[in-house]
Amino acid sequence: MAKITEGIYAIQGMDEFIPDSHTYVIGEPSSMDLSIIDVGLAGKGRYKIQSILKDGVELTAIKRIIMTHTHFDHIGCISEVLKEIPHAELWVHEAEAELLERGDDRAVYGMDMFKSMCQMQYGLSSDAFRLTVHRKLKGDEKLMLGNMEWEIIHIPGHSSGGIALYNREKKVLIPGDVVYADYAIGRFDLFGADAKELRNSLMKLSKLEVDMLLPGHNQLVKGLPSDYISRTLKMWEPYLI
Ligand SMILES: [Zn+2]
Numbered sequence: 001m002a003k004i005t006e007g008i009y010a011i012q013g014m015d016e017f018i019p020d021s022h023t024y025v026i027g028e029p030s031s032m033d034l035s036i037i038d039v040g041l042a043g044k045g046r047y048k049i050q051s052i053l054k055d056g057v058e059l060t061a062i063k064r065i066i067m068t069h070t071h072f073d074h075i076g077c078i079s080e081v082l083k084e085i086p087h088a089e090l091w092v093h094e095a096e097a098e099l100l101e102r103g104d105d106r107a108v109y110g111m112d113m114f115k116s117m118c119q120m121q122y123g124l125s126s127d128a129f130r131l132t133v134h135r136k137l138k139g140d141e142k143l144m145l146g147n148m149e150w151e152i153i154h155i156p157g158h159s160s161g162g163i164a165l166y167n168r169e170k171k172v173l174i175p176g177d178v179v180y181a182d183y184a185i186g187r188f189d190l191f192g193a194d195a196k197e198l199r200n201s202l203m204k205l206s207k208l209e210v211d212m213l214l215p216g217h218n219q220l221v222k223g224l225p226s227d228y229i230s231r232t233l234k235m236w237e238p239y240l241i
């Protein structure tokens with residue numbers, strides 16, 4: 001894992017022909033109350049777990065997996081990871097949690113064509129993502145996780161139950177696939193996506209003071225310009241209608 005700052009660690013996604021999301025581990029190591037944010041693509045569970053173990057983190061210290069959203073590139077290896085840490089709780093925004101619990105995987109694959117491709121490529125059964133969710137997030141929670149305060153912000157648009165995690169003290173934002181480096185934003189053409197909601201979500205994020213942007217893919221940015229998210233929104237606004 002790469003240490004981003006005290007209590008925040010990153011494992012780079014290992015992209016194949018499908019991208020693998022970055023995985024973040026948050027919480028003070030001594031707290032024994034760590035959270036994994038997004039496990040990543042199918043087949044990457046071993047790589048992610050090995051990266052955690054290499055840094056001497058005990059798997060018993062990991063208490064939960066929080067999903068920024070439930071796309072395949074973010075939760076594909078969830079069963080692989082749960083085999084190693086079966087005690088971990090699953091936390092997801094309620095909008096996507098309800099789909100997972102019903103075994104409705106439209107929010108996982110986003111579109112039918114991608115579903116059949118993934119199932120074939122990874123040998124996944126049709127109920128591979130029927131999961132029990134332990135905590136359904138609503139947005140606006142302030143959570144003490146590993147001795148750090150994290151705010152949950154509901155940012156739909158890329159998906160219906162997308163969330164960001166925000167640490168106000170360190171000015172760190174983990175926005176999933178809603179906003180990336182290089183003025184890029186998440187796509188808004190998949191199941192559950194909505195361009196207008198994405199616009200509102202970017203607007204919400206633009207009001208935060210963010211020094212470190214830790215997105216689901218591509219570069220992590222330290223020293224983010226203060227108007228970065230609002231400039232990104234301005235660029236994309238004509239398309240977000
Ligand atoms: Zn996504």
Ligand SMILES: [Zn+2]
Binds near residue numbers: 021
């Ligand atoms: Zn993604």
